[in-house]
Amino acid sequence: MSPLNFTHILTQAVDELSESESYKGLFHQHKDGEPLPSARALCEVIELARSILFPGYYGNSTVNSRTIKYHIGVNIEKIFDLLCEQILAGLCFRNDEEHSTHMEVCREEAANLAAQFISRLPGLRQVLATDVEAAYNGDPAAESFGEVIFCYPAIKAISNYRIAHELLTLGVPLIPRIITEMAHSETGIDIHPAAKIGSHFTIDHGTGVVIGATSIIGNNVKLYQGVTLGAKSFPLESDGKPIKGIPRHPILEDDVIVYSNATILGRITIGSGATVGGNIWVTEDVPKGARIVQTKAKK
CATH class of the missing domain: 2.160.10.10 (Hexapeptide repeat proteins)
Structure with a gap:
């Protein structure tokens, strides 16, 4: 049967799916020039963050004590650029017509938040080092810290959580939840960033x-x-929605x-x-x- 014979079915489906009542609450009105969050970009952010937090285990395998400052510097620049765009996407996604903010103001806020996050990376590494130590000491089968960092899903999930939690405490919308759900999909461990x-x-x-x-x-x-x-x-509100x-x-x-x-x-x-x-x-x-x-x- 010719595909042309199905034209009326396809047209009817398009008409029904285009009715505003059918997509109420399911449609995001995108504005020209505003970025959308990118799972691919956020995966790169996480990989870069891991290469900074655990140098030599992730990222460039040629890093050594003489070149580590260079490699971290390069990765910091990359993660800053990527984070600026993704945080901007989160800010744009949060804003609606009632709370619209000028794009340049959002871009400046995104850059400020990205810089603040990067300033917290040294402290983030310190606490993740304790998590690696706890995993190693708590598992007789673990033969080294390196094995824990490379192999254990808990370290991947916890590092995503700690990255996301820092972003959340800085006030970044949406992006932290995407980051923890990425780890949830990869490891089966579901930690809310809050x-x-x-x-x-x-x-x-x-x-x-x-x-x-x-x-x-x-x-x-x-x-x-x-x-x-x-x-x-x-408890629920009067309209039945959770408080x-x-x-x-x-x-x-x-x-x-x-x-x-x-x-x-x-x-x-x-x-x-x-x-x-x-x-x-x-x-x-x-x-x-x-x-x-x-x-x-x-x-």
Whole structure:
């Protein structure tokens, strides 16, 4: 049958898909000259950031102690240019007709935010070094820091999270969430960029870990695969939409261990030094130093 015989079907589909009611809430009105976020560019940003934070492990393999300053300088310039454009895209995406901002003002703000982010890279490297150390010390199978940096999905996910978190605290819209979702797709580890996580953090194996937006995690905390730090049912507004911005995820204090497939829900506190066993639900506070495990069924 000739494709021409289907013209009326195709035309009807175009007409229906072009009706404003059909795309209400699903359409972004792009303005000429405004960039859109680019997953490809953000992948390059992450690769450049990793090459700066872990020199010799990512990026140019010829880097050495004599050339490291040159290589980092080149990569800093590249990441600054890429970040300026991507942050600008986020700012443009945030702005609507009611809160429109002149393009040049947005471009200047984007450059300022990109520069501020780069100024935080030394501190970012320091805290990531503690995460690498925690992963190495927490896994008898790890033979070197290099193996941890190269191979462990937790380090990829945590480095994306820490990069995204810095951008979020600077006020960059949209881009931080894209960065953490990139790591989620790559590793199966879902960390919201708004979560607050201390030093020496590690995730063993990692697949299926979920850390919600208002989670607070102290220092020297270890999670195993399948752990969820989630929310219980949350209050709704009069129109049935969830109320935004309320703390609804757990607080894990220092030195907490949570074993595989444990689910911790709501704004509860797991006290410092506590251990949460695998395959259990926790919806109430856990005292400091406590050990919570499944109860054996009585025969």
